Amino acid sequence: MPLIGPEGIDSNTRSLRRIASRASMAKAPKTHPMAFAARSLFLALAIAAIHPVGVAQAQTAGADTGARAHYAIAPGPLADVLAQFAALTHTPLSFDPATLAGLRSDGLNGPYSVDEGFRTLLRGSGYALDAKGNGMWSLRRVKDTDANGAGSVTETLAPVVVTAANDAAKSLNPPTTVGSKEALSARDIPQTVSVVTQDQIQALAMRTVDDAMRYAPGVTTEVNQPGFSSYYSRGFPISTIQFDGVPTGIVTSGISGPTEGLAAYDRVEVLYGPAGILNGFGGEGGIMNLVRKRAPEQFEASAQISAGTYSNGDVQADIGGPLNAAGTLRGRVVVDEQYQHEMQDTTWLRNQQFYGTLEADITPTTLVRVGASYTDIYGKLMYGLPNNTDYTTPDVSRSTYLGPDWNWFSTQRTNAFAEVEQKLEGGWTAKLSYNFMRTTTDVLTGALFTNDVALDQAQHYSVNTQDANTQNALDVYATGPFALFGRTHHLTIGASYLHTNDVTNQFLINPDSGLDFEGDLYAPLTDNSAYSNDFAGGPQNDVTTDSTQFGFYGNARFSLADPLTLVLGGRVTWWSSDSTPSADPNDNYFGNVATRDHVTAKFSPMVGLIYDINDQHTLYASYASIFQPQAGDETVSGQVIKPLEGNQFEVGEKAEFLDGLLTTNIALFHIREKNRAESDPINTGYYIAAGEAQSQGVDLRATGKLTDDWKIGAGYTYTDWRNYDDSFTAHQSFSVVAPKHVFKLWTSYTLPGELRRWTVGGATYVQSRTFYKDSSGFLSNNTLPSGTLVAGGYATLDLSVGYQINKHLNASLLVTNVFDRKYISSLTTGGIGTYYGDPVKVLFTLRATM
Incomplete structure (x- = not known):
């Protein structure tokens, strides 16, 4: 069988979009100024050590059809796996993937010649290769297939030529695992999903999950305090973060969940709406999945240095590849350091991240993967602005620092993981995953709240919060095809376990220290008695919380007809939580x-239903339940209030255009929730489960390529919310996190002809106003009967330009908030914690790849 030319993969059919995930995961991001020479030396030594192996392996792969090379292709739909192998072996294979719908392959994992590989993949499928002449190959249907895939021809399949030209589009629309345990295209998931890809991460110089969520369609961000954010979609919290599909106890708010750096991650996946089947609980807003970078099969290395305004700097090195000649052992290391001054005077933040992973093909059917990351974030930050008692927001310079000299933020996170993936008979795969995470945080907070406009003074709040959060998570599942009523279906069954221990110590300010005082809002606060051990002399509040979650889950995809799929899923969960205060x-x-x-x-x-109208358009409908315990909100009897419950209905259409280069999604959603925590009107300081809320609206998405040189990612979300108790007794304000209109756009264009080395791009974020209606007069210190706090709508524009110096070196310039728009990015429902968005910033990046 001849190997001809760099023919690749057609994205004409949705199942083939999964092909690019391995390629996109092998790419890397960024880097900053600290011991740069030492890191450069490390990088050079590592390249020298690994590069010869990568070259040898690449040469082996280009041999004739009788020569063997190592291939590792995961089990999956037969069309997907065939196209992957054809691309890896440069075989010009043409076929219509729709004809292989419902057929699956065990994949490959081991040494194969090209002939052996195709025979292995096609064995038992009822199809064989057919020479078309001119070096092209197609598939033919056979009967009485023997063990070698041979048989008599009954039909030659209509060809659809597979090309590599669409690989870039696939990198913009990769398959996702956030809604399933296996990688699926968006059209196979009966809910709205989105992916912030490595391409976008690099183009917009994203450093943290906050940055990624800013341009994830339909997501809004609420800053709880510097370094800690909550993310919302459709007016509700995105309640949990997954790491490679393994749920954690990190909610996207609170002291145990600092915003994550992106250096170790290939992409960020978001599923919108309840997703309790695989996650344990089905929070209303959705879930986020951080997909770690994998050890690549061929040598890759990159180094990046960035510098910009506000002393903004970043240095990153990323290197990986095979560690033995056979390619059965692979590794990857990422080192990243970031430093920047915040917009407020005297504030700054440093973020150091280290990540390493190893993968080993223990046998041709067994893959073992281990890895670990360590993150250290620390700095001096300001803890938000106080709102005014007349229901206006602060109007001070964005550079104004309101706080004592001793404000401090420090958090360290260690994350270790291990995975064993085993191929089984009949196209089935089993996987066992373990995730360990420990996060320690030490925050010294001196902040202002509730500015009294009559006195022109705000109250001062001081506390030292120390937290240690430890998590152990296990997940095991099996997935594969089964036959029923003459059709092939797919089943996933599994179980998961999560234990979380959280120890929080709060040291309140000693009233006698002189630090607990009221200060003029418009004058910088100074600490007249520099912080020493004053907190130790004040009151203390210590709480230990242990929670355990265990459950069984299942998801079945029934092929009712060639174009119609029924998705049925469910989970049975056991959960317990014990909160114990100090006995002293x-x-x-x-x-x-x-x-x-x-x-x-x-x-x-x-429940979901998916109907393929044709190769381009898919209709879907789904129902998902909401169930979320509300630990931390207690009744007067000392019991945790009843869990949140409700449901979501979603209908929509997903489509592909321009031969799969461009994908679109339109969705209508309706969410209803009950048992929202509200303050007990009789017993102050306690809560009752009495609130109800509703959210409905439309999501519009478009992602991919308009032309070979023009990439685009756009999203618009309209949310019509109803909070059936809009007084201050509502524990969380619905309106603050649910702007009626949110529009996000990212685009880049490579100039034509002699200017092809240049790429120009931009991004815009448009959001309507957010507001909070207080019917109790609480925010006015009871000087007014009621009022509404409003943060106006805003729009920002980012612009970028890049130049490809040569095939290894690229330079880019990014300007964010070009028009220096002053706006409130996060509005608090209380007296403290309103934040301005960043002013105009400039960042220059030089990136080298091998």
Whole structure:
């Protein structure tokens, strides 16, 4: 069988979009100024050590059809796996993937010649290769297929030529695992999903999850305090973060979840709406999945240095490839350091991240993967602006620092993981995953809240919060095809376990220290008695929380007809949480009482229907349930209030245009939720489960390529929310996180002809106003009966230009908030924590790749 030319993969059919995920995962990002010479030496030595192996392997892969090379292609739909192997072996194979719908392959993992590889993939499928002449190959249907894939011809399939030209589009629309345990195209998932790809991460110089969520369609961000953010979609919280599909106890808010750096991750996947089947609980807003970078099969290396305004700097090195001649052992290392001054005077932040991973093909059917990352973030930050008692927001310079000299933020996170993936008979795969995470945080907070406009003064709040959060997570599942009523279907079954221990110590300011005072809002606050051990002399509040979650889950995809798929899923969950305050009254300042809550065998269902109108258009509908415990909100009897419950209905259409280069999605959603926590009107400081909320609207998405040189990612979300208790007794304000209109656009264009080395791009973020209606007068210190706090709508524009100096070196310039728009990016519902968005910033990046 001849190997001809760099023919690749057609994205004409949705199942083939999964092909590019391995290629996109092998790419890398960025880098900053600290011991740069030492890091450069490390990079050079590492390249010298690994590069010869990569070259040898690449030469082997280009041999004749009788020569063997190592291939590792995961099990999946037969059309997908064939196209992957054809691309890797440069075989010009043409076929219509729709004719292979419902057929799956065990994939490849081991040494194969090209002939052996195709015979292995096609064995038992009822198809064989057919020479078309001119070096081209197609598939033919056979009967009485023997063990070698031979048989008599009954039909030659209509050809659809597979090309590599669409690989770039696939990198913009990669398959996702956020809605399933296996990688699926968006058209195979009956809910709205989006992906922030490595291409976007590099183009917009994204450093953290906050940056990624800014341009994830339909997502809004609320800053809880510097370094800690909550993310929302459709007016509700995106409740949990996954790492490579393994759920964690990190909610996207609170002291145990600092915003994550992106250096170790290939992409960020978001599923919108409830997703409790694989996640444990189905929070209303959705889930986020951080996909780690994998060890590449061929040598790759990159180094990047960035510098910009506000002393903004970043240095990153990323190197990986095979570690032995056979390619059965692979590794990758990423080192990243970031430093920047914040917009407020005297504030700054440093972020150091280290990541390493190893992959080993223990046998041709067994893959073992291990890795670890360590993140250290620290700096001096300001903890938001106070709102005014007349229901206006602050109007001060963005550079104004309001706080004492000793404000401090420090967090360290260690994350270790291990995976074993085993291919089984009949196209089935089993996978066992373990994830360990420990996060420690030490925050010194001196901040202002509730500015009294009559006195022109704000109250001062001071606290030292120390937290240690430890998590252990296990997930095991099996997935594969099964036959029923003459058709092939697909089943995933599994179980997961998560244990979280959280120890929080709060040291309140000693009233006698002189640090607890009221200060003029418009004059910088100074600390007249520099921080030493003053907190130790004040009240203390210590709480330990242990929670355990265990469950079984299943998801079946029934092929009712060639164009029609029924998706049925469910999960049964057991959950318990114990919160224990300190037994010493001196360490229990708020008088907390021990609480215990549990859920036994709670069933969370999901139903979806997918109908392929044709090769381009798919209609879908889905129902998903909401179930989310509300640990931390207690009734007067000391019990945790009832869990949030509700449901979401979603219908939509997903499509591909321009031969799969461009994908679109339109969705209509309706979410109803009950048991929202509200302040107990009789017992101050306690809560009752009485609130209800509703959100409905439309999501519009378009991602991919308009031409070979023009990339685009756009999203518009309209949200019509109803909060059935809009007084201050509502524990969370719905309107603050649910602007009616959110529009996001990212684009880049490579200039034609002699200017092809140049790429220009831009991004815009448009959001309508957010507001909070206070019917109790709380925010006015009860000087007014009620009022509405409003943050106006805004639009920002980012512009970029890049120049490809040569095939290894690229330079780019990014300007964010070009028109220096002053706006409030996060509006608090209380008296503290309103934040301005960043002013205009400029960042220059030089990136080298091998």
